[in-house]
Amino acid sequence: MICHECGAPAIGICKFCGRAVCKDHYTTVTPIVLAMYLGRQNTPKAVVVSNVLWCGKCQPQPEPIEIPEFF
Numbered sequence: 743m744i745c746h747e748c749g750a751p752a753i754g755i756c757k758f759c760g761r762a763v764c765k766d767h768y769t770t771v772t773p774i775v776l777a778m779y780l781g782r783q784n785t786p787k788a789v790v791v792s793n794v795l796w797c798g799k800c801q802p803q804p805e806p807i808e809i810p811e812f813f
């Protein structure tokens with residue numbers, strides 16, 4: 743697995759586009775709201791994930807995701 747930018751050994755995969763990135767070319771995004779949902783008593787809540795590995799090149803787009811039941 744090598745970095746798509748420079749060919750160096752990659753440390754991870756971009757969460758959004760799947761490209762491999764090395765330690766010099768990755769960045770992180772914080773925080774990302776993955777999903778909004780209504781909790782009990784209709785309180786809006788957000789599912790947030792932090793420190794997602796991102797290549798810094800692609801443009802993450804909000805897209806529908808499947809939300810497991812929270813019960």
Ligand SMILES: [Zn+2]
Binds near residue numbers: 748765766
């Ligand atoms: Zn690189």
Ligand SMILES: [Zn+2]
Binds near residue numbers: 758761799
């Ligand atoms: Zn990417």
